[in-house]
Amino acid sequence: MNLKLTVSSVIVCFCSYLVETEEIKRFQSVKPLFYNITFELNFEQLTFNGYEEISILILIPTKLIEIHSSNIQIQQAIFCQSNNDFIASVSYNHRAETVTLMFEEAKGQNGILKLSFSGVFNDDFKGFARLHFTEEKRFGAFTKFQPQLARKAFPCFDDPAMKANFSLTLVVPSEMIALSNVPIVSSEIFNKNGTLKKVSFFQTPKMSNYLASVVIGYFKYVERHTKHRKIPIRVYTLASKLREVEFAADVSSKIIDYFETVLKIPYSLPKLDIVAIENFTVAGMENWGLIMITAIRLHVNDASSILNKRRLVSLLAHEIAHQWTGNLVTAEWWSDIWLNEAFACYLSRICTFALFPEWKVIDATLDEVTSPAFNVDGLANSHAIVFDVWHSDNLTTAFDSITYQKGESVIQMIANLIGKEKLFEAFTVFLKRHEYGNAKTNDFLKILEEISEIRVEKVISPWLLQRGYPMIEVSEENSSSLKLSQQMFLNNGQLWRVNESAKWIVPIVYKESCECEKKLLLLERESAFISISNQIILNNEAYGFYRTKYSRKMYEKLSKSLKLVNRANRFLLQNDLFAFTKAGMFSTVEYLQFLNAYNEEDDLNVWQSIDKSLEEIDLILSNTKIQTKFSTFVKNFMNTKLKSIGLKIKTDDNLSTTLIRSIIFKRLGLFQEENIIIEAKKQFELSVKNRNQTLDPNLRQAIFCTVARNSNEAQFRNMFELLIRMDYKRYEERNDLVQCIGHTVRRNQIKTLLNFCVSGDVTEQEASIIISAIAKSAIGRKIAWNTFIKNKQNQNRLIKSKKYNNFITSLIKKYSSENKAKKIENRFKKLNPRAKASIVENIRIRAKWLERDYVKLHDYLSRF
Numbered sequence: 001m002n003l004k005l006t007v008s009s010v011i012v013c014f015c016s017y018l019v020e021t022e023e024i025k026r027f028q029s030v031k032p033l034f035y036n037i038t039f040e041l042n043f044e045q046l047t048f049n050g051y052e053e054i055s056i057l058i059l060i061p062t063k064l065i066e067i068h069s070s071n072i073q074i075q076q077a078i079f080c081q082s083n084n085d086f087i088a089s090v091s092y093n094h095r096a097e098t099v100t101l102m103f104e105e106a107k108g109q110n111g112i113l114k115l116s117f118s119g120v121f122n123d124d125f126k127g128f129a130r131l132h133f134t135e136e137k138r139f140g141a142f143t144k145f146q147p148q149l150a151r152k153a154f155p156c157f158d159d160p161a162m163k164a165n166f167s168l169t170l171v172v173p174s175e176m177i178a179l180s181n182v183p184i185v186s187s188e189i190f191n192k193n194g195t196l197k198k199v200s201f202f203q204t205p206k207m208s209n210y211l212a213s214v215v216i217g218y219f220k221y222v223e224r225h226t227k228h229r230k231i232p233i234r235v236y237t238l239a240s241k242l243r244e245v246e247f248a249a250d251v252s253s254k255i256i257d258y259f260e261t262v263l264k265i266p267y268s269l270p271k272l273d274i275v276a277i278e279n280f281t282v283a284g285m286e287n288w289g290l291i292m293i294t295a296i297r298l299h300v301n302d303a304s305s306i307l308n309k310r311r312l313v314s315l316l317a318h319e320i321a322h323q324w325t326g327n328l329v330t331a332e333w334w335s336d337i338w339l340n341e342a343f344a345c346y347l348s349r350i351c352t353f354a355l356f357p358e359w360k361v362i363d364a365t366l367d368e369v370t371s372p373a374f375n376v377d378g379l380a381n382s383h384a385i386v387f388d389v390w391h392s393d394n395l396t397t398a399f400d401s402i403t404y405q406k407g408e409s410v411i412q413m414i415a416n417l418i419g420k421e422k423l424f425e426a427f428t429v430f431l432k433r434h435e436y437g438n439a440k441t442n443d444f445l446k447i448l449e450e451i452s453e454i455r456v457e458k459v460i461s462p463w464l465l466q467r468g469y470p471m472i473e474v475s476e477e478n479s480s481s482l483k484l485s486q487q488m489f490l491n492n493g494q495l496w497r498v499n500e501s502a503k504w505i506v507p508i509v510y511k512e513s514c515e516c517e518k519k520l521l522l523l524e525r526e527s528a529f530i531s532i533s534n535q536i537i538l539n540n541e542a543y544g545f546y547r548t549k550y551s552r553k554m555y556e557k558l559s560k561s562l563k564l565v566n567r568a569n570r571f572l573l574q575n576d577l578f579a580f581t582k583a584g585m586f587s588t589v590e591y592l593q594f595l596n597a598y599n600e601e602d603d604l605n606v607w608q609s610i611d612k613s614l615e616e617i618d619l620i621l622s623n624t625k626i627q628t629k630f631s632t633f634v635k636n637f638m639n640t641k642l643k644s645i646g647l648k649i650k651t652d653d654n655l656s657t658t659l660i661r662s663i664i665f666k667r668l669g670l671f672q673e674e675n676i677i678i679e680a681k682k683q684f685e686l687s688v689k690n691r692n693q694t695l696d697p698n699l700r701q702a703i704f705c706t707v708a709r710n711s712n713e714a715q716f717r718n719m720f721e722l723l724i725r726m727d728y729k730r731y732e733e734r735n736d737l738v739q740c741i742g743h744t745v746r747r748n749q750i751k752t753l754l755n756f757c758v759s760g761d762v763t764e765q766e767a768s769i770i771i772s773a774i775a776k777s778a779i780g781r782k783i784a785w786n787t788f789i790k791n792k793q794n795q796n797r798l799i800k801s802k803k804y805n806n807f808i809t810s811l812i813k814k815y816s817s818e819n820k821a822k823k824i825e826n827r828f829k830k831l832n833p834r835a836k837a838s839i840v841e842n843i844r845i846r847a848k849w850l851e852r853d854y855v856k857l858h859d860y861l862s863r864f
């Protein structure tokens, strides 16, 4: 599913917090077989009435049936057996989100539950939600059921393991388009004056109820067909935006062809619809045959940046991959959700690479997948990929970076251990063996064992079943051998010795010199020795999910011969060293000195990683006297590269050069480099005066950020008015503005933006992106804290605007002092406890890092 919308390009689906409930209830005594449901939707009152018949199998004789239901009024419940109807009494358990139906004792195994009920459309994207058509000032509706929200639309056995067939019917206004998982079987006039129609859909295959889905709205569509089996792919959006979904339609049909070929299993349904959802809180949702994509991501045009096109293809490939992994075969419970999500992430990357090799998405894995997974999994409160989900809080956690990004990293390890062909063979066997059913992690591991000669289960299980990851420490034992030892690494610098209950079998691929053959060592014990002849780099293909710590002497040697090190290892060397620096194993000065070896670096992902590290150092220094000195260091470092690639875009620039320029432009602009400010303002003002003079899409964010950081009153007003005027017709430009405008450091401008954030002109996601940029500066954090945390009235406005959780999280996660860590720990009871604990832990790590390194940094930076 369901990819979280974040500032970064990383795809994570699920984000909204769930209702706080007690233990999650799973039912064992009945098994649903078939749901026949009719919804009558009232768009004037924004309500619905439902009638459903659920054919069930009674596994244990009983006088009562418990069923999930939340925010729904049940008007009547009848239990029918052998053509006898028994009226059931209904008692609600609101906290557990269930109702209990009491009736005469069931005599046989088969029965039908007949329920009539009603509910309202909500604006929280849970269950039956309102679909906004802002431009046309009217509403439609759509469903969002993952993970356990179907119960808000109809009483059901809301459990992914309880698969059933669905037959849906909708009564809706005649002028509206109605879509569901499968095609329409009939559509007829429902009332005398013809204002309503009754639309019935074919029966679905067996599926988990969170995948059942409908959308009703005012759409037009673009249609394509797959090449091999001519399956119709339709992309639905507003009539005015049709041209901007042509790319999505073209690509989606190719993605289906690709997956049918590599997975050797045809797409299971007769059609696929993809629908633009305005202001969707997640990037996408993979409902079977009816994928929903947030409008801001789905539309691209000639003015779109390469990164946005790339994100769209990855997102479509992720949701389409789910049609197999997730929909055809579904994780048995949320504990095994990596089988849906990590598989979809991996398949999406492979597919995007196959369709657009020039985008080099495989190269981006270290920056977009491995590195963020390291950061989250190095926290003390991390969890295993496969873990116990029994409470709504755990359920939120199940859709985090560990599931998606560490999960994808583990699949990559498997691919490298057994080979990509074998892995795809395993996917095919797995999908065929469990089609239309559910599976657990062990089912997949068993298949890997069957088709591979390596003891995959033994090697891979520890990466799935225990939290954290190892750091391999390399020390020179003597001139001919190295000692490798594994310890569990934590971001805060604690190292845990591995033991029988917590250790990894670490696949270490290494070369003794740049020319010779690769060797594989499976490090099973706490330590091992390997022989060396020359310089040695571990984790040669960079597919092992571990960090490598070399000795100071080895780092020195490596920095002198960095040109001989491959791209992936150049990434890991600095990325690992930065993590060790934050953890206190090296000083920030040592890290900055090591960076000097990188000023001729030409790999985009290495630059991205370095830029993030420099941004984080800037964050801890943002309230100190040496921040200006640090910015001088960064300017010197980056200007060397900028001189070699040039500030102006050239026609023969490759993708990497184009995007490295954008990274450097933005950082230098934020650090107030004079010539960058002049260039950015010149281009911005030209584009304001003449709206046909559009900014280069790949440089647009860098320009907006530079102007925002260095604007005078008139320039800020121009920028702000542009944002207000820029409605959802220009999604991409608006998104770039939202990402950048919060970089201002002027008091009145920050206040204007904070007021804007609680207004109705900005969505929850946009507000949290704006505050995220504001919170990067010390003055921004101070004003935002005083405005929304000290001032009760404003806090209530924020709560009322339904933006509280994301907004507060984006603000508080930027602090770097023990004082604030304590305050945050004792407040914000409404935040998810695990998310809050991670924020506090990160703040404490930064606070200690600053305290430890400040004097050394002060001395070092004084020379710049």
Ligand SMILES: [Zn+2]
Binding pocket: 001, 002, 003, 013, 286, 318, 322, 340, 341, 344
């Ligand atoms: Zn997903």
